[in-house]
Amino acid sequence: xxxxxxWLRSSIGxxxxxxxxxxxxxxxxxxxxxPRPLENIVRxxxxxxxxxxxxxxxxxxSTAFDHACRYxxxxxxxxxxxxxxxxxxxxxxxxxxxxxxxxxxxAGLTFAHNGGEIIAGQPTFLAMMDYAKQWGASIxxxxxxxxxxxxxxxxxxRISSQTKMIFLCNPNNPTGTLLPAQKLKDFCQSxxxxxxxxxDEAYYDFIEEENYPSMDTLVRDGQNxxxxxxxxxxxxxxGLRIGYLIAKPELAAQIRKNVVAMSNVLAIAAADAALxxxxxxxxxxxxxxxxxxxxYALLDHLKLDYVPSSTNFxxxxxxxxxxxxxxxxxxxxxxxxxxxxxxxDWCRISTGTLEEVNRFVAGMLEVYQG
Amino acid sequence: xxxxxxWLRSSIGxxxxxxxxxxxxxxxxxxxxxPRPLENIVRxxxxxxxxxxxxxxxxxxSTAFDHACRYxxxxxxxxxxxxxxxxxxxxxxxxxxxxxxxxxxxAGLTFAHNGGEIIAGQPTFLAMMDYAKQWGASIxxxxxxxxxxxxxxxxxxRISSQTKMIFLCNPNNPTGTLLPAQKLKDFCQSxxxxxxxxxDEAYYDFIEEENYPSMDTLVRDGQNxxxxxxxxxxxxxxGLRIGYLIAKPELAAQIRKNVVAMSNVLAIAAADAALxxxxxxxxxxxxxxxxxxxxYALLDHLKLDYVPSSTNFxxxxxxxxxxxxxxxxxxxxxxxxxxxxxxxDWCRISTGTLEEVNRFVAGMLEVYQG
Numbered sequence: 093x094x095x096x097x098x099w100l101r102s103s104i105g106x107x108x109x110x111x112x113x114x115x116x117x118x119x120x121x122x123x124x125x126x127p128r129p130l131e132n133i134v135r136x137x138x139x140x141x142x143x144x145x146x147x148x149x150x151x152x153x154s155t156a157f158d159h160a161c162r163y164x165x166x167x168x169x170x171x172x173x174x175x176x177x178x179x180x181x182x183x184x185x186x187x188x189x190x191x192x193x194x195x196x197x198x199a200g201l202t203f204a205h206n207g208g209e210i211i212a213g214q215p216t217f218l219a220m221m222d223y224a225k226q227w228g229a230s231i232x233x234x235x236x237x238x239x240x241x242x243x244x245x246x247x248x249x250r251i252s253s254q255t256k257m258i259f260l261c262n263p264n265n266p267t268g269t270l271l272p273a274q275k276l277k278d279f280c281q282s283x284x285x286x287x288x289x290x291x292d293e294a295y296y297d298f299i300e301e302e303n304y305p306s307m308d309t310l311v312r313d314g315q316n317x318x319x320x321x322x323x324x325x326x327x328x329x330x331g332l333r334i335g336y337l338i339a340k341p342e343l344a345a346q347i348r349k350n351v352v353a354m355s356n357v358l359a360i361a362a363a364d365a366a367l368x369x370x371x372x373x374x375x376x377x378x379x380x381x382x383x384x385x386x387x388y389a390l391l392d393h394l395k396l397d398y399v400p401s402s403t404n405f406x407x408x409x410x411x412x413x414x415x416x417x418x419x420x421x422x423x424x425x426x427x428x429x430x431x432x433x434x435x436x437d438w439c440r441i442s443t444g445t446l447e448e449v450n451r452f453v454a455g456m457l458e459v460y461q462g
Numbered sequence: 463x464x465x466x467x468x469w470l471r472s473s474i475g476x477x478x479x480x481x482x483x484x485x486x487x488x489x490x491x492x493x494x495x496x497p498r499p500l501e502n503i504v505r506x507x508x509x510x511x512x513x514x515x516x517x518x519x520x521x522x523x524s525t526a527f528d529h530a531c532r533y534x535x536x537x538x539x540x541x542x543x544x545x546x547x548x549x550x551x552x553x554x555x556x557x558x559x560x561x562x563x564x565x566x567x568x569a570g571l572t573f574a575h576n577g578g579e580i581i582a583g584q585p586t587f588l589a590m591m592d593y594a595k596q597w598g599a600s601i602x603x604x605x606x607x608x609x610x611x612x613x614x615x616x617x618x619x620r621i622s623s624q625t626k627m628i629f630l631c632n633p634n635n636p637t638g639t640l641l642p643a644q645k646l647k648d649f650c651q652s653x654x655x656x657x658x659x660x661x662d663e664a665y666y667d668f669i670e671e672e673n674y675p676s677m678d679t680l681v682r683d684g685q686n687x688x689x690x691x692x693x694x695x696x697x698x699x700x701g702l703r704i705g706y707l708i709a710k711p712e713l714a715a716q717i718r719k720n721v722v723a724m725s726n727v728l729a730i731a732a733a734d735a736a737l738x739x740x741x742x743x744x745x746x747x748x749x750x751x752x753x754x755x756x757x758y759a760l761l762d763h764l765k766l767d768y769v770p771s772s773t774n775f776x777x778x779x780x781x782x783x784x785x786x787x788x789x790x791x792x793x794x795x796x797x798x799x800x801x802x803x804x805x806x807d808w809c810r811i812s813t814g815t816l817e818e819v820n821r822f823v824a825g826m827l828e829v830y831q832g
Contacts, residue, residue: 353560
């Protein structure tokens with residue numbers, strides 16, 4: 093068995109899979125977006141953006157300290173006005189929430205409690221369905237297709253008189269798949285005549301396809317479509333807990349009264365600054381692309397199948413049970429994604445900093461080639 | 463009609479009701495707790511603590527910036543351990559929430575949805591009852607007594623087979639009243655045999671009575687008592703949204719699964735630092751006492767009845783409809799408390815900085831002696 097150093101050294105030869113960290117950021121980038129110190133355990137398990145919050149956002153938070161003794165309601169109204177303009181809707185169509193998770197949970201609670209049905213792909217992000225189930229909803233699970241993407245025809249076929257909502261996460265977590273734009277739009281337009289379509293767009297910013305539409309366009313058209321957005325991903329604010337829903341006024345009013353926590357003054361200040369910080373936005377997207385390339389190169393090298401990703405993570409065929417790969421990788425200092433049944437031999441790995449991804453690469457080489 | 467300046471000048475004669483702002487804080491206090499610039503409209507409407515967050519807490523927040531890209535769950539677990547120690551319970555008895563408001567709402571939802579009854583004094587803080595009503599709870603309202611305090615005997619008499627919970631806010635918002643310690647404890651001990659007693663202790667820190675017990679003592683004894691606490695008041699963190707519930711493990715488990723948003727990384731860092739910032743805690747209490755004395759002096763001068771307050775606000779008999787006094791005071795630059803039916807001729811005024819309270823005093827003198 094080789095030592096850790098040996099592995100690192102030998103893997104550097106693998107088509108540049110590992111590079112010295114100092115080469116990963118330009119001097120200018122380094123000044124602007126100081127890389128975080130590597131922790132003992134690298135978290136590549138939660139699709140966080142390790143470069144956030146940006147310097148600009150940190151300054152905005154500090155500037156808001158004097159307001160942190162005030163309840164957040166007046167501040168959230170001001171942010172909602174700006175978000176409404178961004179999406180071409182009225183402020184009554186924006187519901188600010190404690191992360192998009194609160195939006196997902198209360199939408200599920202609002203529309204599907206006491207026996208209502210939600211149709212959802214499997215696997216997908218579970219916050220809405222898990223919460224709604226606790227309040228008596230029943231879930232119609234529709235397995236993803238061979239390409240790991242949603243099977244929209246099968247989803248449409250499951251609609252019944254009991255259906256209260258269809259949940260789409262697009263790009264999908266954990267598979268990273270993106271629905272074809274026209275197919276998605278046609279589906280939402282046709283199906284929202286029969287039930288509510290919920291479009292979770294947490295990973296929308298990472299889509300590489302030009303002019304890929306947000307379903308906010310259908311909200312503007314007055315359809316039964318709810319869109320959720322978050323500041324946790326490309327903006328790197330997962331710890332601050334701020335997201336929002338976009339829905340036509342009638343739907344928004346039903347959901348808004350069920351909000352439990354809403355967001356907080358510092359998150360609202362951060363989100364406001366983040367929306368204007370184009371440099372960090374572009375930087376995050378560029379770094380994510382680099383990290384994904386490195387992960388793809390590793391998986392190609394190890395001959396492990398993966399799904400081309402429109403997100404900040406990669407879903408790959410580990411060819412091992414994730415319940416044993418998880419602890420093995422943790423020993424190498426890397427926390428990988430949790431199991432996503434029924435794909436127990438698949439793994440979701442988040443893009444971290446390139447240094448963090450190097451740790452993942454080194455750990456994987458040890459596990460798979462050790 | 464005298465000018466605003468004349469009023470300010472003449473009121474300075476009123477037993478020192480108004481003092482020059484520079485005399486209100488010592489040089490040392492000024493350095494440590496820089497008073498906020500007075501805004502156009504002074505907010506004495508929401509029982510906030512205008513001195514928060516303290517410098518120590520602000521530094522703790524800044525130190526946590528590098529963690530703000532991470533989801534908060536691992537951080538909240540560490541805080542829960544500390545809170546558990548503080549209250550002499552196990553960590554499984556602590557539920558961290560997005561302000562205590564989230565705790566109130568989800569407790570109401572958990573125990574009283576679909577027709578369950580909550581018994582509550584009137585007037586009191588409404589977050590739990592308003593939310594639970596939306597989910598089908600019915601509320602048994604029990605008017606406060608002549609002293610504006612809870613009528614515990616009448617509350618006990620309302621218990622029926624439908625009762626799911628009794629809500630006590632003690633000291634009570636908006637009346638500022640405190641229940642006699644022994645009477646409260648006896649009530650909780652006896653009544654929690656029949657139903658859950660929820661003790662909202664948002665204003666507990668402001669109690670002047672020595673050794674006044676928190677109902678966490680009954681949680682430790684395994685009773686059906688839920689205690690809520692917040693960092694919004696004496697700690698001055700209302701904008702950060704962090705509070706917690708304390709309950710025996712069986713009750714806590716039922717509530718925990720219904721948490722919607724939880725708190726955020728910066729609030730958790732702030733709360734952790736605030737718990738150790740004894741200087742700011744004492745400072746806040748001292749400033750609150752000073753502000754209350756000034757409000758009492760004004761009300762004595764105007765011969766308006768008030769309830770001696772165990773909180774950071776004063777409930778007084780305005781002898782005018784609050785729905786007209788509100789706009790009148792807003793014209794003077796002061797936002798006072800909202801109406802608390804059925805006491806439409808009573809007003810709740812929060813303690814602000816002494817500068818802010820001076821604004822309130824000046825405005826009141828204009829309205830009542832103009």
